[in-house]
Amino acid sequence: MEQLNRIELRGNVGNVRFSETGTGKMARFSLATNYLYKNKDGDGAVETTWHNVVAWESRAIPDLGIIEKGSPLYVCGRVRCSRYTAADGTEKQSFEVIAARIDKVTDSAAGNA
Numbered sequence: 001m002e003q004l005n006r007i008e009l010r011g012n013v014g015n016v017r018f019s020e021t022g023t024g025k026m027a028r029f030s031l032a033t034n035y036l037y038k039n040k041d042g043d044g045a046v047e048t049t050w051h052n053v054v055a056w057e058s059r060a061i062p063d064l065g066i067i068e069k070g071s072p073l074y075v076c077g078r079v080r081c082s083r084y085t086a087a088d089g090t091e092k093q094s095f096e097v098i099a100a101r102i103d104k105v106t107d108s109a110a111g112n113a
Helices: none
Strands: 007-021 024-038 044-056 072-085 091-104
Touching (some): 007 044, 044 072
Parallel strands (some): 044 091
Antiparallel strands (some): 007 024, 024 044
């Protein structure tokens, strides 16, 4: 059986943190995606989901400079789950997207979101 772990997102950047490690430059940022629907009363509603994204500068992502707060981006990558023990001793888990490709979304593509 073939296994698959792939996610594609198109949304707007929230907070961004850049850092350099021994292996190169990296960015950690949040990306907001919106889901539009009608609620039980028939009124339009928006559900916003925030995704944590990690991107390493590479051939596939040569310019981390396109990651700016508020900018619309397309992100393709994989989901990673991490488990850890919080300061209060409780077990926690977090999910993040490890980016394999990032593209700036043009105005015409943003209107199709």
